[in-house]
Amino acid sequence: MKHLFLSFAIFLWVSSQLQAQKYTELAATPPMGWSSWNYFLCDGLNEKVIKEMADAMVSSGMKDAGYQYINIDDCWQISRDANGNIVADSTKFPSGIKAVADYVHSKGLKFGIYTCAGLYTCAKRPGSRGYEYQDMRTYAAWGVDYVKIDWCNTDNLDAPSSYKMFSDAIRKAGRPMILSICEWGVTKPWKWAKDIGHSWRTTGDIADNFDHGLYADDGKVWGGGVLVTLDMQRTLQPYSGKGQWNDMDMLQVGNGQMTFNENRSHFSLWAMMCSPLMAGNDLRKMTDSTKSILTNKAIIALNQDALGKQAEKIIDEGRFQIFRKELSNGEVALCFLNRSELRVTKRIDWQKLNISNGKNFTDLWTGKQQLISTTDEISIEGHGVWVIRINSGKM
Ligand code: GLA
DSSP: OHHHHHHHHHHHHHHHHHHHHHHHHTTSSOOEEEESHHHHTTTTOOHHHHHHHHHHHHHTTHHHHTOOEEEOOSSSEEEEOTTOOEEEOTTTOTTOHHHHHHHHHHTTOEEEEEEESSSBOTTSSBOOTTOHHHHHHHHHHHTOOEEEEEOSSOTTOOHHHHHHHHHHHHHHHTSOOEEEEOSTTTTOHHHHOTTTOSEEEOSSOOOSSSSOEEEOTTSOEEEESHHHHHHTTTTOGGGOBTTBEEEOOSOOTTSSSSOHHHHHHHHHHHHHTTOOEEEOSOGGGOOHHHHHHHTOHHHHHHHTOTTOOOOEEEEEOSSEEEEEEEOTTSOEEEEEEEOSSSOEEEEOOTTTTTOOTTOEEEETTTOOEEEOOTTOEEEEOTTOEEEEEEESSOO
16 A cells, blocks of 8 residues: 555656656747737737737748747737627727737747736736636637736736646646747746746846836835846846746837847847847848848857756956857857947957867858967957857867
């Protein structure tokens, strides 16, 4: 009898471990896709846009570069029916959400949706409070693969228990769905969410600029442009890993307010930091330069590297910084960042960076390969980066 009980307990433990592993594996590398919010906000969202975005993700080469998810953000929902089921806004989604999900799937892509833990979403649409299990069941029935859960109008809710309920509800709904926690870092989700969600926002909303901050009423920095968001990650490297990513928010690449260099730096840094890569621009009318940034496979490979290690800042001279990311094959990537508006020219001290003479590296934006020598000098334009991969093989 004792043995039987023990075997049963072991069986339960093993199956819960296997289930946990399966859940983690859904985001073994940072999720990549596109989301509607940064460009379309509330008013611009509708099913035509979503379908055209799925088309453009394929025709632009984004899908080939690794992007998978087409995510609807806030404003798709309007009310609840008599049974409490969430109802889509029929002016925006006349065919219903399931039809849109089917269309996205027919393109070989995955489909994501948005809700909020509070009574109302941030744009005042119905939230999921009190309907956590029911909503996740509905999403599963629609074929949703990714759920972003926001944190507006939550009053006295406790973030860890609220998000735990969503995670239980997702598992119970029986369809694998990524849980993207969007609580803006308020209660330090990196400390409690590792077994609950696959990623968690670490800051307030990203703005389309390089270095301006957004401040909360208490004067604390809340989020902002690229550098402000980057600086807010400084203590978070240990919390990132397989199935548990620090989310620096959706990309602003190609949304018009940043220069080519700034967009390139933005993308390189998000990749180095293992942030999810969710494009936030209009994929139907990308310029070639925007496309060349978003589809740079060598940079994307850093983000999607199997080791899943977020970069660390190893040199900080104020306006000039160096980030180092370890990669699964024993190689490393370095990102040299010029935070100032003026060009920076410098001699590289390879020894200080622990990189020996005789090795070679690839410049991941030009594709050029070069041998390391003691006299190497770099010159980086204002707000620019130099991203290199130190190769283990010979040239
Ligand atoms: C919050 C989130 C954003 C976006 C909007 C939608 O601000 O942080 O990413 O989802 O809500 O209303």
